[in-house]
Amino acid sequence: MSIDMNIKIKFYTVLLLLVTLSSTSCNKYLSLEPQDGIIRQNFWKTKEQLKAAVNGCYAGMLADPLVENLFLWGELRGDMLAAGVGVRNAELNVINVNISSTNTIADWSIIYKAINNCNTVLDFGPEVLKYDNTLTQATLNGYLGEAMALRGLLYFYLARSFGDVPLKLKSTSSDDDNLEIPKSTQQQVFDQIIADLKQAEQFVATSYGNRNDDKGRITRYTVNAILADVYLWLDKYDDCVKACDYIINSNQFTLVPGDNNWYSTVYFQGNSNESLFELQFNQNKLNPFYNMFINFKRFRAALKVAAEVYTQDFFDITNIDIRGNDASLKFNDGTIYKYQGINANSSRTAAASFAHWFVYRYPDVLLMKAEALNQQGNGQAALNAIEVIRTRANALPSSAMVVDPTDRNGVTDYLLAERAREFAFEGKRWYDLLRNARRNNYERLDLILNVVPTTAADEYQQAAIVKLRDKRSHYFPIFLYELQTNKALVQNPFYQ
């Protein structure tokens, strides 16, 4: 009996315990703070935390697939890339100008994630001033400027790729935030970009005292380079020249001499004298290129890159454009080599695939200025700049063009050809073509139309050309998932 009793008592105790526990599970008096993380109210207290948050913005730029997106958006619709054996369907559809809203290439979410990192710093960074007396206003401004410039750069990519995009300028930090934001026009986005960059220019430093930070963080020179690019896109040539001149006259940058060490200095080691801003992949965060080009062979260089872009000296095969064979690509099998090489003969292993992503290099500044000057009627200055770039790279006579300085379109063609050689596979080709094509109410639409016969599959070419005549097709559709989750978005007109 007593044993029986005992069991019963135990039974009821357990039952009672269960009832107590279960009845409390609905109530909210327990702490809501996570035990394995830090919450906003406890963060944003010291300048170290602020610095960590800004570093987080740069780390966010390395997150996959952000750089992969930048590469695909800049090169897929250009004429320098050819599909490899591992190419994906979505990529082929872009090459064939057969893009629909289900195409994953148009997924912009990683960009907005990076933008949100910047927004968070901009929203909560100023609070730190209240708690940390050692933080000066100038230091704070520097951090805010970096975040603004990064945000401006990211929106610049979005506006050039999609046209109109939602302009999200506040961080997403609580459930009450409205995530359903409609699109702003491309012009509004550009206005915001310029506002951000101009403010950032006031705020950020010209140097952080060491080379890796100077090339890996936003400096005033970087801001001016982005500004020059934006102004060039908006046909504001005076402003573009002014921004370029700021960088040129600083005498902080030179072209790395085109000797035997050039490739290894600029591309393998990175952060060279001619670099303005590079995304710093490292041993802990590898770039996506080994997988893209070597492992899965998704892309290789288009056939014309060796034969027509860099050309070859048939009388002296040792006389080469240093940017061509064994630098941008391997001539024998078309492998894209820019991110793989240590030098001409040895290449990186999968585990060492952390070549940087080159956002702006000094030659870009020189050629952007040249493009602006050419549009202003100073073709000779543009040709001179091209010559500087060509001399450094030992460009071959067979790739030279004889252009009359007054022939604005001819100089444009030469500039584009030189940019193709200088920035091969650096994610710039499509934007270069589009920027020049759309100038003066699409005066040079031919630049874009000429791409398709060299890239699209035979049976898609006719339709592709007709589609590209519609300038709305030059921008990507909004990815279907975004449309489903954000009811305020309207699909871009070409894809409706």
Added chain:
Amino acid sequence: MKILNSYKWLASVTVVVLLAVMLSGCKREEFTETTTGDVNITEYLQQDPNQFSTLSKVLQITGSDNSLGGYGTYTLFAPTNEAFAKYLTESGKTSVDQLGVEELKDLVRFHLIRDTITTDKFTDGKLRTNTMYGQSILTGAQNINGVTTLTINRQATLVKGNIRAGNGIVHVIDRVLKPSRLTLAQAIEQNPNYSIFTQALKETGFYDSLNVLPVNAPDTNKRFQTVLAQSNAVFAAAGYSSYSALKSRFSKTGDPKSVIDSLHLFMAYHILPGLKYLPDIFNASSHVTLAPLDVITTKLVNQQILVNDDTFDGKYEPGALINRVASDNTTANGVLHDMAAHYAIKVRFPIPVYWEVTDQPEFKRLTGIYRVTNKSSPNYVTGDLQDIKWQTGSVSYRVAPEARQFYVYNNDYLFIAALRTAATANSFVEFKTPLLVKGRYKVWVCFIRRGGGKGVSVLFNGEPLSRVLNLTESLPAQVLVGNRWTYPAGTSPESLEALGKKIVFGGPSVPYYNNPAQTIEYYRDSYGLLAGTIDVQKTDRHNLRLQAVADGSGDVQIDMIHFIPENMDQLYPKFNPDGSVIQKPQ
């Protein structure tokens, strides 16, 4: 005790119930009870009567609504109500009820494909699957005032594409699609610009064969044909201002209906069996015609489609352009294309083809490697090269190093890693030959003697040639006479030919690689072997296959393959490493 027990029992029940209520009381969860919320095509159309009430009605009348409401994989081109309104006005009716059920059934069949085709599969030509009516639908794009729309069958434009229903895909279009009812013969006759061509069709008797609807075709394999028609303007530009001018030039027998009459052959040469839209035409390099032994070759050059654009016997012959805009016209029994230039059968006599096997488009683009000393291409896998196929393993392009010459033409050769019968190794290599004119040829395989290819059978279009080649044997060693390495005693070019062997290089001044002061005209490890005689039935590019019939490790290195008409000299010309060609001394 009993009461106590029942109390206890009651208490525990109460507790358990309470527990259950508490546990479940937090939140009411809603579960989806169906696997998908997608509606099928029929319901999708019914849900949107503002756009599709007419189409729904048509489906109901024809009884198609049941199948489109059930399981399946369909693509439906759905005309809107406005589209039907226009269609009815054109046919003078006010309601779809006034159309016959059979007509409506045909209409539905022409808008329905038993396949799921999204817009990213729309090409410049026909869709991959035919409609259930039998005719295929053409897609394309048009640009009006800077706005691009996709066109469907050149009759409608796409309003909204890729609507996914449970059993397929709906594409909304703004016009009702109409299948073509004219035959090829009628379509050509209807166009006054084709009057010469039409008369020629009638006089040669092809008019009647092109006027047969698919359902009436006696042979189901010959239901569809493709015509490359020439307009009067094209004939005039070629010097034939009337049918009589054409007839007097071509008709040698005076009876155009005769199958050996040249006018009959001329017309036959403009008709291709089968349904061939432009992408089908330029995606294959040659097409048989109704002219029994003659093919046309086709290619796409800078968006232009050319017929018979060939390099023949070292001479370039410009091709005739197809008028792309006016082509791809679907008719009830085939496709009609419009030629922008005149073309005719070329009378050709067999000429020798000394084929440098490395003359491949992929190799020529190897800047810095192609014909550059001591270079080699990456290893290709099968599928990388358009005109060479093999079973497995690698094939590459190589140029001999300066220090080790093989005396092969242009110093380059095709490197095949293996050619043997072992189960996991590569057992064949198949080439697409250059254009061969119909006639009889001797085939010589010229190679560098290596370890592989102990027994190789050569097949021409699948037919084995008479001899099995052994590519691993050396000839008797060369001897030095004065400053010249030459044939050993008892061996001469003629005696070798009698054995089916020949030296491919020659002439007075080929330097000996070990000692440039000496010359060479015979080398034991690089020569040609006669594989046999082939009978080329029609002028075309053909398949030549090297099939391993014996095992043995080692690679195979091919220099050239010669196709020499059997009554011609088989030993000359000679092909030298520096690219020079030595003709037979007079």
